[in-house]
Every structure is written in C-alpha cells, then in structure tokens.
Amino acid sequence: MSVSSLDIIIPSFRPAANYLLPILNLAKPPDIRIRYFLVVDNPTATIPESIKEREGPDLNIIHHQQNQGAAVSRNDGIEAGHAPWMLFLDDDILVPENLLFTYIHAIATHPQEIGFIGLIRMPAPGTAFTEAIRASGSMDIFTVAEKKENHAWGATANIMIRRSALGDIRFSELYPRAGGGEDIDFFLKVRAHNHYRNFKSLPEAAVLHPWWNQEKVNIQRPFRYGIGGSWLAQLNPQYVYYDLLNTPELLLLLIFGSVAAAVWKPQLIPGLLFILLGIIIVELVANMIQALKRRAPLRPAVFFYVLLLRLSFQSGLLWGNLSRGRLTGMGERFNDDGKIRKLNFYRLNSYKITKWIGYPLVCWLAFRYWF
Template identity: 25%
Template sequence: MTANLPHKKVTSVKVSVVMPIYNVEAFVKDAINSVLNQSFKHFELLLIHDCSPDNSLAICKQFHDPRIRIIEHEQNQGLAAARNTGIRHAIGQYVAFIDSDDMWHKEKLLQHITHLDQAPEVGISFCRSLFMNFQGQKINIYQMPQLTNIEASDLLCRNPVGNGSAPVIRRETLSDIRFQALNKRQPHSCYFDENFRQSEDIECWLRIVTTTHWKIEGIPAPLTLYRLNAQGLSADLKKQYASWENMINKAKGYAPDLLAKHEAKARAYQLRYIARQAIRNKDGKEAVKYLHLAVKTAPSIIKAETGRTLATMAAAYLLKLLPLSLYKVFEELAQFVLGRIQTAKISKDGVNPALLK
C-alpha cells in the first residue's frame, strides 16, 4: 500500500473525508470538487485507489490541493476495505464518507459538524439526499428517511442513512466497533466487514446501534447528491439480496432478539426495496416478482406503509404491462408530483430554500 503526502502539513483537521476510487473516471472530478468546495475548510480528503483499471487515478493526481492524500491498494479489495483503509489513515475528529460517483452540497460538512458538536450522544449524523440521474442532472426527487428516534428495528427494516455518501461519524463511534481481520495475511483493524461486497454499510450501522450506546440521527437538509446508476442488471439485484441475507445471518450473532422479532418484516421491506431497484432498472418483470415476495413474506407492510407499497405496486405493474415510452410518461408525472410534495415537506422542516437549488 502506498500513499502520497500533501504538499504541506494540513493543520486543524476536524474531519477526514474518505472517498474510495474504482472505475469512476467519468464522475470522480466532480466528486472531488464538491468536497474541495465545502464552506467548512478544516478537512482532509483521503482518496483510496482500489486498483481501478480506468483513468481514475490519473484524474485524482491532477489535483494539487494540500488537503488531499492518495492512498493506493496493491490489489483490489472492495468498497468495505477501501473505507477501512481510509479510517485507519484518518486524523480527523470525525470521518465522512462519499462515494466517488456522488456529490455534496457545499454546506454539507458544516451542517454535520454543527450537528455532532451539539449532540454528543449522536454517533452517526446523516442527511436527506437529492437524486440525480446517470448524467448528473438533478431530478428533484429526494430520499426522505426517518430522521430522529431511530431504533434498531427501524434501521433493520429501512436503512435511514440511504447511501454511502450521507454519513459523518465520530472517530470514537468507529473505535467502539473496531475488530481485527482474521482472514488476511497481514492482520489489520476493520470497521466495515470486508467479507461483504454489498450491504457492508447497513451491517456497520446496525452493529453500531445494537452493540454500542451511540445514537443515529439525521438532519433535514438534502446535502448529498446521489447518482442513480442506470446500468444495473437483474443479476446485480440477486447479488444484492443475497448479500443482505448474509448480513442478516451475521446480525443474528450479535442481536438475536432483534432478529427473532423483526426478521420477517425486515425481509419484506428489503424485497420491496429490491423491487424499486428493478423499477429503476426498467425491469418490470423482476419488480413484480420481488414485490409479490415482499407481500407474501409480510402482508403487514401494506397496512404499515400503504402509500409507499401501493406506489411501488403501481409502478411495477405499469412497467411490466405498458410500452416503455408510455410508462415513462406516467413516471415523469409521478416524479413531478412527488417532488413537489417532498419539497414542501423539506421546506416545512425549516430548511433554507437556497439548499434546495
């Protein structure tokens, strides 16, 4: 593993930003710039190059900001290992994560640091996210998760953090879940489980909530711009679901009572989430299949979240039955209406309108 040092010593580092780099030559420049343009300046940016075969590393090396450090893996290890490498090298009081195909609003770090400074019981601070399409255009639809009073059962059923570019975490919180890798020739500290190629984030958050005293809490502003990957395949959905099942099996070891009570409901919510992913991939057949599995697994989700479940059902069947061109008309109309409702909700929560632009 190699690392380049900054041109001069970076002082007063409050937060370390960890960005894994792999096959993102089309996006990584924008991601890096969105960090460098933060209104809060006292950070370091750790770019973890995970042996990407494309031009990503060369693009990273074009930046000459003293706050940037590039750390190179000697072989590809995956997202969880890249994040672990970043944490081990981090010197900040807080650690923030951003995936290299996403972007941040310029006020993101400032708002999260303010939140964590004022709420010492909170170990993970996250935010709402604004979706953008594969080309980077905002589509004015938001991830609108539960923000407060988050219990382990809430986290198990619906990951409120939403994506890997939303959380900012205390160093002490990560230290409290640190463990030693046993399957490596060179043992090292881990925080995310490197055996997972997917679901590594929710497994980490669940471990924090169930095995430590730290709370998880969100702020209402949509400060993360999350890119929807239009290149997903049905095979990836199967891998994603299989990885989630592996996470459940691991969680039974440290939270058996939680799983005994909520596993079926959590599986139904996950299947419904996979159905929505299939809808984004424009695969109506797979969407209907996973939605049927969700309802069969726990019919109670229809009553618990009627609107969201019925909306997913409508989209799945319309996608399966209609020509794609006609389906897109309904999709655009639904997104317009949903976006207006969500924007009104965010404004009602006291978010500065400037953050919605």
C-alpha cells in the same frame, strides 16, 4: 463543541474528475483541518491528472494494486485518518458547496450524537426500470433523513460518524465485494456498541446521487444485495425472525416436489406446472398492488421490473444461504430497522395478503381440474 479536524473518506472504482473535484473543492469551515482519503479500489483505473496534482497533506490517494472491495476500501480510509469525525461520501454524487458547514454546525449543535445521516436525493426516473426502483422501495434508505428524526443506519453515500463511537468495529469483508449489506452490518454494530443509540437525521446535508449505469436495466445489484442480506441474518441473529416462504424459496421446494411427484405419477405434471405458473402470476399481481400503492405509473414495463427487482433480491438471498449450506435461511428475514423482535410471521401487508389469498386459489383450481 469545537471540531479541530474532519476526515472525508471516498471509496472509488471509477474516479471521475467531474464528480470528485467539486467534492475536493467544498467550502471549508475556518480553523478546521479537512483531510480527504480517496481510496481507488481498481488497479486499472486511471486517476485524472487534475486529481493527482492535488495529492498532498490534505489529500491522501490510496490506490489498491488489486480489487479488494468496498469494505476494505472504507476500512483503509478509517485507518489512514485520525480526525474525531469522519464523513463517508460516494465518488459519484453531486454536492452543495456548503455541505461541510452543515455537518460542522450539526456537531456543534448536537455534540452528544454518534453520527448524522445525510439526505441522498436521486433524479426523477427517466425509464421504466428506474421508475420500478423507486416504486419498489429498495432505495428508501437514501431519503430516510427526511422521514425520520433518527434511524439505526444510513447509506454510506452521505453519512458522518464520530470516530470514538467505532471502537474496533470495521466493515466486514464477508459481504459481496462490490457492496451489499456491509453498511447495514457496520452501522448496526456501531449503534449496539453505543447502547443502541440511533444516528441523528440531518436532511439539511443533502446531496444528489445520479442513477447508476445511465438508468439501464441491471439486476446484478439487487441480486448482490440479496446475498448480502443472507450474511446479515447469519452474522446478526438478534435481528432475525421467520416469515412465510418468499417466491424463489417456494418455487424451489415445489420444483423438487414436482420432480418427485412426476416420477411417481406423471399425470400430475400438468397440474404441477399450473401451480408453478400460478405462483408467478400471483407474485406479479401482489407486486402490482404494492407498486400502485407507491404511486407507480400504470405501465406494464414498470410492473414487470418491480417484479424482476424483487425476485432478483430474493433469489440472491436464497443463493447466498444455499451456497453456504444454510438451510435454516429458508424463511429467515432480517429487521434492518435495528429492532429486536422475537415474534415470527407477524407482519401483515397488502403484498402478503394478496399472495396468501392467491396461492390457495391456484391450488384449488389445480386440484379441481388436474388432480
């Protein structure tokens, strides 16, 4: 299959020449029109002169006059182009010079595919926080291309899609502006539109993604992803199942119950506080076991951050549902692998086993000594 043109869509909040110029200078396959669409979603951002001077037929710079979010930025890039294939790239990745050749070869070799998931590597963790991110598994989607032959979705940092596969599907603007869930929603909908055909993995198309924020602690990102997760379940109910309450959901119910019980019988307060503390300790132990299974280093700070990341995500999930009055979101979980399962409470792993052995033990101790 011959490819006449390719659109490259790059949303950007902080356009930096050291990242963008190598992307703009990628080696171009002969006889193929490559057009870049750089969507700067920050009205106060200064576009480097080395980038601005490149603007022309092959580089279209779209500078938003107000921040509109990741979804709008990608949609603007989609609408601005017309090539049969689109490549989504982040604005802060390091790219190999032959990246476009790899993708074009994949199109020629597998013309029937609806898209290709590139590989996204990250540097070795340099802090306890980034060690925790790796151990938590929250960024496993970055390397899914080297683990599976195909998958239901991929990260927009490095993924190619056939334009005709989209139809009228676009990134939803309901998700958090800074990103969180809109990419999963988009690719799952494209997949469903194409008879549930997965995107093919292309590990040869590998880029390097630096750690965010110089590896500093940041829990806003997982919290935002959690809010996005609440929207995923609401907008894609076919992938929803119900599971046991997570820790923030359980703590919320216990806090309300404890307030009511304390008013009714104040002598119950010590026992109730013990249960609340016990739940947090059990959650920590469960996360430690899971982190060790993923070969996390034996460092207390790493275990603490693994716990913090999980609780941040789960708190975002809870807040997203409660802020919209979705009480049915309590215990609601989402199959982001694109599988439609109607079985509830079916998943069993070391994390869940640890929690549901620990919880009865905590309650037994509370009843034995305080109730």
